[in-house]
Amino acid sequence: MDQEIEELKELVRQNTKVVEETNKIVHGMRRSARWSATFRVVWWLAIVGVTASIYYFYLAPYFGALQQFFENATGWEAQFVNFFGQGGQNPQE
Known part of the structure; x- marks a missing residue:
């Protein structure tokens, strides 16, 4: 009996x-998972931030110019239709 005890x-x-x-291994795995999740969040925030800043600083001026071009093009279209609607005569004459 002593032997069994x-x-x-x-x-x-x-x-x-x-x-x-x-327990040590599991704690290490949990710590690694936390760091991984934190890094993933930072990574996606960086991707979104870089994309937004590229749009704001580099692409927005081009889109503004493009929008202004199309606004002017619609005015030009109306002038074109008016010009040919009057038989090709200049309305200022």
């Missing part, structure tokens, strides 16, 4: 050691 104590010690090692 000693074996059980040894098994409990081994089990405790395995549980502690497993």
Whole structure:
């Protein structure tokens, strides 16, 4: 009976050691998962920020000029239709 108790104590010690090692590994995995999630959020914020800044600083002036061009083109279209609607005569004459 004494022998069985000693074996059980040894098994409990081994089990405790395995549980502690497993606990360390699991904590490391959780820490790694947190860092991964944080990095992923920062990565996507950087992508969105770079995209927005590229649009704001580089593309917005071109889109503004393009919009102004089309606004002027619609006015030109009306003048074109009016000109040919009057038989090709200049309305200022």
